[in-house]
Amino acid sequence: MSLTEHQRRPWRTPSVLPGFGVTFGFSMFWLGLIVLIPLAGIFTWAASLGFSDFFSILADPRILEALKLSFGGALIGAFVNTLVGPVVAWVLVRYEFYGRGIVDAVIDLPFALPTAVAGLALAALYAPNGWLGAPLADAGIKVIFTPLGVIIALTFIGLPFVVRTLQPVLADLEPEIEEAAATLGATRWQTIRKILLPALLPTLLTGFALAFARAVGEYGSVIFIAGNLPYKSEIAPLLIIIKLEEFNYPAATAIAAIMLVMSFLILLIVNLLQGWARRSTGYAG
Amino acid sequence: MQFISTSPRLANVSEPLTVRFLLLGLTLVYLLAMLVLPLGVIFVEAFRKGYETYAASLLTDDSIAAIQLTLLVTAIAVPANIIFGLAASWSIAKYQFKGKSFLITLIDLPFSVSPVVAGLIYVLMFGAQGYLGPYLQAHHIQIIFAVPGVVLATIFLTFPFVARQLIPLMQAQGNDDEEAALSLGAGGLRTFFSVTLPNVRWALLYGVLLCNARAMGEFGAVSIVSGHIRGKTNTMPLHVEILYNEYNFVAAFAVASLLAFLALVTLCLKTALEWRYSGELAVSRGH
Numbered sequence A: 001m002s003l004t005e006h007q008r009r010p011w012r013t014p015s016v017l018p019g020f021g022v023t024f025g026f027s028m029f030w031l032g033l034i035v036l037i038p039l040a041g042i043f044t045w046a047a048s049l050g051f052s053d054f055f056s057i058l059a060d061p062r063i064l065e066a067l068k069l070s071f072g073g074a075l076i077g078a079f080v081n082t083l084v085g086p087v088v089a090w091v092l093v094r095y096e097f098y099g100r101g102i103v104d105a106v107i108d109l110p111f112a113l114p115t116a117v118a119g120l121a122l123a124a125l126y127a128p129n130g131w132l133g134a135p136l137a138d139a140g141i142k143v144i145f146t147p148l149g150v151i152i153a154l155t156f157i158g159l160p161f162v163v164r165t166l167q168p169v170l171a172d173l174e175p176e177i178e179e180a181a182a183t184l185g186a187t188r189w190q191t192i193r194k195i196l197l198p199a200l201l202p203t204l205l206t207g208f209a210l211a212f213a214r215a216v217g218e219y220g221s222v223i224f225i226a227g228n229l230p231y232k233s234e235i236a237p238l239l240i241i242i243k244l245e246e247f248n249y250p251a252a253t254a255i256a257a258i259m260l261v262m263s264f265l266i267l268l269i270v271n272l273l274q275g276w277a278r279r280s281t282g283y284a285g
Numbered sequence B: 001m002q003f004i005s006t007s008p009r010l011a012n013v014s015e016p017l018t019v020r021f022l023l024l025g026l027t028l029v030y031l032l033a034m035l036v037l038p039l040g041v042i043f044v045e046a047f048r049k050g051y052e053t054y055a056a057s058l059l060t061d062d063s064i065a066a067i068q069l070t071l072l073v074t075a076i077a078v079p080a081n082i083i084f085g086l087a088a089s090w091s092i093a094k095y096q097f098k099g100k101s102f103l104i105t106l107i108d109l110p111f112s113v114s115p116v117v118a119g120l121i122y123v124l125m126f127g128a129q130g131y132l133g134p135y136l137q138a139h140h141i142q143i144i145f146a147v148p149g150v151v152l153a154t155i156f157l158t159f160p161f162v163a164r165q166l167i168p169l170m171q172a173q174g175n176d177d178e179e180a181a182l183s184l185g186a187g188g189l190r191t192f193f194s195v196t197l198p199n200v201r202w203a204l205l206y207g208v209l210l211c212n213a214r215a216m217g218e219f220g221a222v223s224i225v226s227g228h229i230r231g232k233t234n235t236m237p238l239h240v241e242i243l244y245n246e247y248n249f250v251a252a253f254a255v256a257s258l259l260a261f262l263a264l265v266t267l268c269l270k271t272a273l274e275w276r277y278s279g280e281l282a283v284s285r286g287h
Helices: A021-047 A051-058 A061-092 A099-106 A116-126 A133-138 A147-172 A175-183 A188-216 A220-226 A236-245 A249-281 B015-046 B051-057 B062-095 B100-112 B115-126 B134-140 B147-157 B160-173 B176-183 B188-199 B201-217 B220-226 B238-243 B249-276 B278-282
Strands: A095-097 B004-006
Touching: A021 A051, A021 A249, A021 B062, A021 B100, A021 B115, A021 B147, A051 A249, A061 A116, A061 A147, A061 A188, A061 A249, A061 B015, A061 B115, A095 A099, A095 B015, A099 B249, A116 A133, A116 A147, A116 A220, A116 B015, A116 B176, A116 B201, A116 B238, A133 A175, A133 B249, A147 A188, A147 A220, A147 A249, A147 B015, A147 B115, A147 B220, A147 B249, A188 B147, A220 A236, A236 A249, A236 B115, A236 B176, A249 B100, A249 B115, B004 B115, B004 B134, B015 B134, B015 B176, B015 B249, B051 B134, B062 B134, B062 B147, B062 B188, B062 B201, B062 B238, B115 B134, B115 B147, B115 B220, B147 B201, B160 B188, B160 B278, B176 B188, B188 B201, B201 B220, B201 B249, B201 B278, B238 B249, B249 B278
Parallel strands: none
Antiparallel strands: A095 B004
16 A cells, blocks of 8 residues: 555555446436436527627526525525524524424425425515505515515525524534633633634524525525516526526526526636634544 | 423523523424424314315225326336435445546536436437437437436435435444455445445335335326326325415315425434434434
8 A cells, every 4th residue: 555656556456345346337327327427418508699699698687686685685595594594503503402303404494495495485475465464564564476585485494504504513613612701801802802703703604695595596485475477576596497488598698607607607606715723623523 | 390491511502591592482382383383284274174175085986096196106217216225325435436426416406407407408319409409309218298208307306315314434434344244245236235235224114214205295297297197197295386376275285284394204214214223324414
């Protein structure tokens, strides 16, 4: 196993375990067939449109409005979750109370509930005669068929991303740091603001990015509560479906290509943030 | 008396009791309004017109066909992802090679793709105007607007579930057990089935659980590739949408309640696994 200077470093370190060829080959074949080739197809399709066509499609006001709503709504939803998520994670990690296990399990509901079911439930809940819709309507706030409905749905699906990203990091923080701050005369609020928040910032941003990425492409939980009025409460993924049903493949492809590029950018940012988070908290998860 | 306390480890650095109560109260109210009420409303709406109507709306031909198709698609997609997950995690976790983390990122890719875009890529590949469209038409093979398309889209969206549970666990466990088995004369397959597989069985089950829930509930991608043909390519989530758009609310919520029940069972099993086998799952606890 010892490598001399003259030997080229091999691509794979030799191992006594058998089966690398067949399992690696099968994995690559399957990955290519199911994921990589179809995904690449969308970019070759988009490329065949040419620059001017591509951008003239995206300049359509209806598409611009839909993209604005999907990205804007996702930003607001992720922002709300970045405010609420730390409180929820803090309560779940730091406090002991009866039923904590159940409350903790409930956080995963947006992951577990099929998106269409969540969408149906939110539409019923916020309908003018719904449990939450009725009191809101009395207060003069209309949720269903408005951008506000879209934001609520995108907030619903994003919460677990922020909470689940924060929880293990919070649990791993050394209490000695906080104790040191306290003995040096810091108030509790100063400790949280000056010690904990800066340490948690990269993790918090990771959660924000994950929630945002999920919300941008979300479809099922949004369409029922949104009502899908063009220029008003129509999200980008729905517009892809509408363009497809009109057999307008170029428009569908152009919207999808923009969204894919955004997802890949977010994925890259998340990876960088996670590296930063590891360095600033020492948490290796 | 301690209804709400901090863990002893943190006794010296905690907030005043009133602040703790306030934060806990806010959390509970928020979670109740945002997460629990939507779940409750499904069951209330489903049983609004009584048990008979509920049962009757589930026993229509279209509903039964939707349930059968969902089960069929899941029965293909989940095993496909188990086989891929085992193969990928074995080759990635048990060997050292260059470009490994890039490969893991590629496997995770489907999680960051919008379900609608995932459906679209298969239409562009196999649809009438797609790259393989003319060839498939000439040979009378239909993938889009048919069951194979639904299966493909479901496999795509559930692709990373099993692999991302197994890879970190297998990496943490190392190769010692396998090397011992091999040195004692076991063959490769026997080593895998009697040493590696038992070592990762709970993480595998955990991955399968999440994969299964997502496969049964997938909506956006399936919505594009299925064509919504009743009794033929309609899965349960698509059936929910059709019933809702026809203002058949009780039936829509009845079918939705089955899916919500599935989600609850998944959550319970998932929580039970996390409690019982936290050590084996902790390394892989993403989402």
